[in-house]
Amino acid sequence: MKKLLIFMLLLQTAVLLSGCYDRKELEEQAYVISIGVDMTESEDVFRFTFEIANPEVGSAVSSPSTQEPVQEVVSVLGTDFLSATSAANVSVAKEISLDQVRVVIVSEKLARSKKFIHLMQTAPSIIDLKLNSQLVISKEKAEEFIRTNKPKLESRPHKYFQYMLDRAKETGVIPEAPLVRFFQITEGDADLFLAPFATTKKDPKEEYGAEDNYKAGEVNIKGGNSTQFIGSAVFKEGQMIDILTGEETRFSLMLDTTLPQQDIIANYTDPLRPGFDLAARVQADKVKVKIDYKPTGKTNIDVYVSMHMNIFAVPSTQNYMINSKNRNILHASLQKQLQEEGEKFIKKTQEKYKLEPFYWSLHIRSKFLTIKDYEKADWANKIYPNANVRLHVKVRSLEFGKLLRESDLRKVRD
Amino acid sequence: MELNKKPLRIRELTAMIFMIIGLKGGDTTPALFADHAQNAIWIVPIISFLFLLGPFLILMHLLKKYKNYNLIELIFHLIGKKAGTLLALLLFTCGFIAMFTDMRNVMEEINYLYFPNSPTLVIYVIFLTICILVANKGLETIGSLAWALLPVIIVTIIAVIFVDLKEAVLVRIFPLFGGGVGTVLFEGISKSAAFLEIFLITIAYQSFHQTKYFHSGIYLGGSLSFMLIVSFYAVYAMLFDYNSINNIAFLYQEATEIVALGHFFTNISTLFMVGWMFSNFLRFIIFLYLICWIFGAIFEIKRFEGLLLPIGFIAMILSLIPPSFVVNEMFFRERSLQIMTPIFFLFPFLLWVASYWKDRKK
Amino acid sequence: MFPWQKKKKTEAVAKQKNTKISRSLKENVAYLEEQYLYGTNFDFNSKELRGSTGRYHLFYYSTIIDTKQLNEHIVTPLLETKRDIPVPRIVTLSSLSSVKNMDEVEKGLSAGCVIIFKEGMSEAFEAKIDDFKHRAVEKPENEKTVKGPKESFTESLPVNISIFRKQIPSKDLIVENISIDSRPTMPVSLVYARDLVNEEILENIKKRIKKITASNIRNIEILEQFLEERPASLFPTMLYTERPDNAGNYIMEGYVAIIMENSSSCLIAPITIWSFFHSPEDRYLRWAFGNFSRLVRAIAYFITLFVSATYVAITNYHSQLIPIDLLLAIASSRERVPLPIVFEILLMEVAFELIREAGIRIPSPLGPTIGIVGALILGQAAVEANIVSPIVVIIVALSGLSSFAAANYSINHTLRISRFLFIFAASMYGLLSLLGAILLWVAYVVSINSFGVSYFSPATPSNRSPRDTFFRMILKKEKWRPGFLNPKDWDKQ
Numbered sequence A: 001m002k003k004l005l006i007f008m009l010l011l012q013t014a015v016l017l018s019g020c021y022d023r024k025e026l027e028e029q030a031y032v033i034s035i036g037v038d039m040t041e042s043e044d045v046f047r048f049t050f051e052i053a054n055p056e057v058g059s060a061v062s063s064p065s066t067q068e069p070v071q072e073v074v075s076v077l078g079t080d081f082l083s084a085t086s087a088a089n090v091s092v093a094k095e096i097s098l099d100q101v102r103v104v105i106v107s108e109k110l111a112r113s114k115k116f117i118h119l120m121q122t123a124p125s126i127i128d129l130k131l132n133s134q135l136v137i138s139k140e141k142a143e144e145f146i147r148t149n150k151p152k153l154e155s156r157p158h159k160y161f162q163y164m165l166d167r168a169k170e171t172g173v174i175p176e177a178p179l180v181r182f183f184q185i186t187e188g189d190a191d192l193f194l195a196p197f198a199t200t201k202k203d204p205k206e207e208y209g210a211e212d213n214y215k216a217g218e219v220n221i222k223g224g225n226s227t228q229f230i231g232s233a234v235f236k237e238g239q240m241i242d243i244l245t246g247e248e249t250r251f252s253l254m255l256d257t258t259l260p261q262q263d264i265i266a267n268y269t270d271p272l273r274p275g276f277d278l279a280a281r282v283q284a285d286k287v288k289v290k291i292d293y294k295p296t297g298k299t300n301i302d303v304y305v306s307m308h309m310n311i312f313a314v315p316s317t318q319n320y321m322i323n324s325k326n327r328n329i330l331h332a333s334l335q336k337q338l339q340e341e342g343e344k345f346i347k348k349t350q351e352k353y354k355l356e357p358f359y360w361s362l363h364i365r366s367k368f369l370t371i372k373d374y375e376k377a378d379w380a381n382k383i384y385p386n387a388n389v390r391l392h393v394k395v396r397s398l399e400f401g402k403l404l405r406e407s408d409l410r411k412v413r414d
Numbered sequence B: 001m002e003l004n005k006k007p008l009r010i011r012e013l014t015a016m017i018f019m020i021i022g023l024k025g026g027d028t029t030p031a032l033f034a035d036h037a038q039n040a041i042w043i044v045p046i047i048s049f050l051f052l053l054g055p056f057l058i059l060m061h062l063l064k065k066y067k068n069y070n071l072i073e074l075i076f077h078l079i080g081k082k083a084g085t086l087l088a089l090l091l092f093t094c095g096f097i098a099m100f101t102d103m104r105n106v107m108e109e110i111n112y113l114y115f116p117n118s119p120t121l122v123i124y125v126i127f128l129t130i131c132i133l134v135a136n137k138g139l140e141t142i143g144s145l146a147w148a149l150l151p152v153i154i155v156t157i158i159a160v161i162f163v164d165l166k167e168a169v170l171v172r173i174f175p176l177f178g179g180g181v182g183t184v185l186f187e188g189i190s191k192s193a194a195f196l197e198i199f200l201i202t203i204a205y206q207s208f209h210q211t212k213y214f215h216s217g218i219y220l221g222g223s224l225s226f227m228l229i230v231s232f233y234a235v236y237a238m239l240f241d242y243n244s245i246n247n248i249a250f251l252y253q254e255a256t257e258i259v260a261l262g263h264f265f266t267n268i269s270t271l272f273m274v275g276w277m278f279s280n281f282l283r284f285i286i287f288l289y290l291i292c293w294i295f296g297a298i299f300e301i302k303r304f305e306g307l308l309l310p311i312g313f314i315a316m317i318l319s320l321i322p323p324s325f326v327v328n329e330m331f332f333r334e335r336s337l338q339i340m341t342p343i344f345f346l347f348p349f350l351l352w353v354a355s356y357w358k359d360r361k362k
Numbered sequence C: 001m002f003p004w005q006k007k008k009k010t011e012a013v014a015k016q017k018n019t020k021i022s023r024s025l026k027e028n029v030a031y032l033e034e035q036y037l038y039g040t041n042f043d044f045n046s047k048e049l050r051g052s053t054g055r056y057h058l059f060y061y062s063t064i065i066d067t068k069q070l071n072e073h074i075v076t077p078l079l080e081t082k083r084d085i086p087v088p089r090i091v092t093l094s095s096l097s098s099v100k101n102m103d104e105v106e107k108g109l110s111a112g113c114v115i116i117f118k119e120g121m122s123e124a125f126e127a128k129i130d131d132f133k134h135r136a137v138e139k140p141e142n143e144k145t146v147k148g149p150k151e152s153f154t155e156s157l158p159v160n161i162s163i164f165r166k167q168i169p170s171k172d173l174i175v176e177n178i179s180i181d182s183r184p185t186m187p188v189s190l191v192y193a194r195d196l197v198n199e200e201i202l203e204n205i206k207k208r209i210k211k212i213t214a215s216n217i218r219n220i221e222i223l224e225q226f227l228e229e230r231p232a233s234l235f236p237t238m239l240y241t242e243r244p245d246n247a248g249n250y251i252m253e254g255y256v257a258i259i260m261e262n263s264s265s266c267l268i269a270p271i272t273i274w275s276f277f278h279s280p281e282d283r284y285l286r287w288a289f290g291n292f293s294r295l296v297r298a299i300a301y302f303i304t305l306f307v308s309a310t311y312v313a314i315t316n317y318h319s320q321l322i323p324i325d326l327l328l329a330i331a332s333s334r335e336r337v338p339l340p341i342v343f344e345i346l347l348m349e350v351a352f353e354l355i356r357e358a359g360i361r362i363p364s365p366l367g368p369t370i371g372i373v374g375a376l377i378l379g380q381a382a383v384e385a386n387i388v389s390p391i392v393v394i395i396v397a398l399s400g401l402s403s404f405a406a407a408n409y410s411i412n413h414t415l416r417i418s419r420f421l422f423i424f425a426a427s428m429y430g431l432l433s434l435l436g437a438i439l440l441w442v443a444y445v446v447s448i449n450s451f452g453v454s455y456f457s458p459a460t461p462s463n464r465s466p467r468d469t470f471f472r473m474i475l476k477k478e479k480w481r482p483g484f485l486n487p488k489d490w491d492k493q
Helices: A003-015 A081-088 A108-112 A115-121 A142-148 A157-171 A179-188 A246-255 A324-353 A361-366 A370-378 A381-384 A409-411 B010-020 B031-042 B043-065 B073-080 B083-112 B120-135 B137-165 B181-190 B198-203 B211-239 B251-257 B273-298 B306-319 B325-361 C003-018 C027-036 C067-080 C102-110 C155-166 C199-211 C220-227 C244-251 C273-277 C280-284 C287-317 C326-335 C341-361 C362-383 C388-404 C407-448
Strands: A029-039 A045-055 A071-080 A095-097 A103-107 A134-138 A193-198 A229-235 A241-246 A264-269 A276-283 A287-293 A300-313 A388-399 C045-048 C055-061 C096-099 C115-117 C126-127 C172-180 C186-193 C239-241 C256-260 C266-269
Touching: A003 A229, A029 A071, A029 A108, A029 A142, A029 A157, A045 A081, A045 A142, A045 A157, A071 A081, A071 A142, A071 C244, A081 A095, A103 A142, A108 A115, A108 A134, A108 A229, A108 A241, A108 B181, A115 A179, A115 A241, A134 A142, A134 A179, A142 A193, A157 A229, A157 A264, A157 C067, A157 C326, A179 A229, A193 A241, A193 A264, A229 A370, A241 A324, A246 A264, A246 A300, A246 A324, A287 A361, A287 B120, A324 A381, A324 A388, A370 A381, A370 B325, A370 C055, A370 C155, A381 A409, B010 B137, B010 B198, B010 B211, B010 B273, B031 B181, B031 B211, B031 B251, B043 B073, B043 B181, B043 B198, B043 B211, B043 B325, B043 C102, B043 C280, B073 B083, B073 B198, B073 B273, B073 B325, B083 B120, B083 B198, B083 B273, B083 B325, B083 C003, B083 C186, B083 C407, B120 B273, B120 B306, B120 C407, B137 B211, B137 B251, B137 B273, B181 B198, B181 B325, B198 B211, B198 B273, B211 B251, B273 B306, B273 C407, C027 C045, C027 C055, C027 C102, C027 C115, C045 C067, C045 C407, C055 C067, C055 C102, C067 C115, C067 C273, C096 C102, C102 C115, C102 C126, C155 C172, C155 C256, C172 C199, C186 C199, C186 C244, C199 C220, C199 C256, C220 C256, C220 C266, C239 C244, C239 C407, C244 C256, C244 C266, C244 C280, C273 C287, C280 C287, C287 C341, C287 C388, C287 C407, C341 C362, C341 C388, C341 C407, C362 C388
Parallel strands: A029 A095, A029 A103, A103 A134, A134 A193, A300 A388
Antiparallel strands: A029 A045, A045 A071, A193 A229, A229 A241, A264 A276, A276 A300, A287 A300, C045 C055, C055 C115, C096 C126, C115 C126, C172 C186, C186 C256, C239 C266, C256 C266
16 A cells, blocks of 8 residues: 555656656647748848748648648747747747758848848757758748748648759759858858749749749749749858859759769750750769869869760751761760850859859868968969869760650651 | 676677767767867877877786786785875876766756756756666676667667768868867877776776686777777768867767758757767766776775765766856866876876886885 | 464474374274364265275375276275285286375375275375376467467476476486475476586575475466565566477576476576567577567567657657658647647557456457457547547557567566556656666666576677577577576587
8 A cells, every 4th residue: 555655656746747848749839841031121130930830731630621721921020040939929829949940041132231141140059940951042032932932732831842942953953052051161261152042023034045044033934833943042251142043053063072963954955956955864973173283373173074964855856866977976066065054154153253152172172281271272262263174074975765766857747 | 696707798898988988979079179170170089099009008018917906906006005095096086077077068968959948957867867876786787788788879870970971071071180280189189088988997807707808898999989989070070161160069969960861851860869868878877887986996995886876966066067068168178188188198107117116126 | 474483384294294104004094084084075085995805994085086097906906805915916006105104195195196004004005096187288378389389288297297208308307396395385396407407507496496485386377476586576587488399498408497286387497588589489480580570579579668658758858850741740630639648648558458458357258349449449439539649549559569579478568567667757858768767777677687697698798609689590500508507518519
């Protein structure tokens, strides 16, 4: 009997004492999926927009039809992420949790201002905000972006971001930009940082360019969600300075050795009938960068890119598959096209930005023994802008999909 | 009834050494090294190990020469009771300080990362109570426990390295000497006392099935730990660049936080906490036990398990004195390590000279 | 037991031992009839035979002897003999032996002997023609295997020993009897291989059996609890098995089996934790198949111990670990549940334990009810009434199902109780306290020993052994007998 009493007492205390401090029930928390940050008039205050997922939408177990909306969007003023979170709790009954934040959206205006880096400096000290969440720059206000973004097919908003970013990354038109990379590059102070560029506002270019020579908003799409992810924002020393098109982004990703290479589908000019384009799947091997550092003269940078191409569509119906002469022409032409475009872009970075977005500063490091020497040599200001960059593109293999030859259209017309 | 006397063998010792030293790859020690060495952080432990190798080999040689003594008995035997007590107390104090500064760091780590709303004291008490309860069961249990839990910890380590290497960029370890050759050398030598446990564990010299097992175990465990520490530090340097690495306090957790396993497991850092937490429990169980053992050996207390509770709680109270984690790590721990290093570097030489003297007299 | 009680008892025993058989038949008959309460004790027979050569008197329990043998081999020859020759030459039973005092007579009577007194002789003869009733050898009920022998022990000592002898036909198989000094005195048989067993372990077991003074130990289930070092411990330190093949395997490795009358199982001592995890079938199946079933079982053990506790710890304290899709799914299913997660889990776990306990106790005609009640009330209605969330039902069902995969009934309890401990620990402080509890639990497991053998060996402390822990080796490669037992002969091949 005594033992039973003691046991009951222990059980009771265990139950009563349990979870005084950090225990939170799941349903008592509101899960933020994306955070938007905008400028305000005053100096240190930002407008934070939290997109909170509604767990009841899209799960079969809860009642048959919920009338609640998919998400709740709350927008508050605050000086940093943490104070904004507590401010948002004024209107949200559940405790706001930043654990599941996937995307941090910053408006272009804020990104271009000097305040941006101060805001970002507060991010790593928050335990909740994971450093692997993605940074996205929106053309319009971030709040507007979040409110207008209405995915049509994904019932859960976080899925939309997840799929969207993945898909865009696969075609190579936006870069991968987790917060941690922002800090690494900004603190390293030797390279340009690229973040995905997105918008919900359409501003379509009339003429049809190559399919990726666009910035966000310029693609002429009818129907569907109005959100577009294409191109990238360029950051120099923690401040946005320019926007790259999708094609330029693709080049910078291809030339970056730290990023995993993905297959890219792109269009190239048909060498035999210049009016036509070829669609090709490009698979680039890891880039090799060789730097011949000369402390006084011009540094030589040799970049070796080798690719495997898979031609899918030849609308001009030229016979590239069987005819080896044609094939050689195509091979040389593709190589040349890639080479020229790449060199053009590298030139642009050297002249316009005076810095590269390829993270090449890593490759010169092995030439120095200490950080001091390395920083003294000054990659960003002295070496790169004056360097002699030579791009060597090599198409290693050329495949032609599953067809043996294109059907002869002249015969069809008969 | 005991069917097998002194059942502990190489594997238990290896596991114990791995826990107590190797797991410094995952605590706040790298942050201490990274402060000046920056991305050359992985060279620092190599220098420390090379620096400590000499004195350590001398100590092992002496233990082998005088077969029947453990660390404290050896000191008493070689330099006499009075001077021996003094030296042993000095070693004890060093170990004690190292233990409680480390413990505070780990507590702050747990508190800050996993239980941010709880007071440190509550977590401290829970942690310490469990440590004392387990340590109370004696060396054989601790050794077996370390071995029994080793699979979990090894799986965690392999998973962490595997996951981190996906994000790591090899060339980030350049420039090779980071903050400068002199800085790296100085860091490695002055803070080599961070690995002082390898000396303290020789108190258990007599507790294994055969003393030759102790030798194999300590070399095996030591080299495994060495490899683990160096590879972990190199991974940190490859993950974070030289400018970020010295801003981050909890490199292990941060390193697991920035990577995601596909879409499904995006926040996997807590998953790696399991092995980490086990290893930290074990580490302080072993450390506390060794410290109490040394204390017991100095004052010839046979049932020194009774000391676990007072020593543990005194350590806790003392460690809570520094006002914050940063002060504790960057000021208190750094200074104390710099003071301890010469002691641990010199005392084996002192014993060697004494032994030489003794032989001469004969 | 208090000292004075003990003294009284030994006096009574001493008196019985001293009573000698007298020359007078009348005296003997009177003594025994008084001792056995003849007349009241209905199956106690006292039968006088007047043959042509002398007067005989027979005593026996009519219920435990073979009456056919009594008539054919004892009564008939005694009555028909014409010459006055000694009883052993008249009674043609191989089991006939002479007894000198009443103590032996009493022992013989309870063992199923017929006692033959002859007028004028100061000795009696006992003829063992016992016919105790017991179950036939049947299939094992609790430790089922698909591949392997299908015999199990039954509640008869001679039958069980005979099965042992069939298993190990060797002169080195020793069946040693020790009596427990209890009331009534019960024999305990130790079965071991003489050329393998470690003497120290054997002596230890014998010493512990001899130390027992409690009365009423009639089967090994009770004996087990008297032999154990830590009766309150969660972990059994002896293996309880009903399979003779399993016991035979253990004996040939150097273990000791303990058997008793009235038990359809045997105890194996000393034991390590791995034995509770192994099933004899693992050895009968081919290497890959056996190890696969071990793997499945290992997963089951881990699930049953940790899944509920981990769920509690992670959902309450570490929600950032849960992938967002799962997180939203759990959160939405919990939106209308009134209980905190810990209570939700505890409620279902307790309900599951109830079904299980009721399932064992329920008379078999009512058995199907349990299924209906369990499935309907707990599975569906509770979810529909928003008392528990469906995910909790899945988790509890999973942990319950896994607990049935345990290879041994004793360890099953250990797992179930530990599971509750872990749930409580997890609710205290999340993973910190859960991992702490696991640490303490494992520390306890590695610290205990069974008859001097570490509970976790051969994993740690290690020894030369077949290394039969999580997985077994290919049988051809098993070179050693378990070294932690320190057997006389280590070499297996």
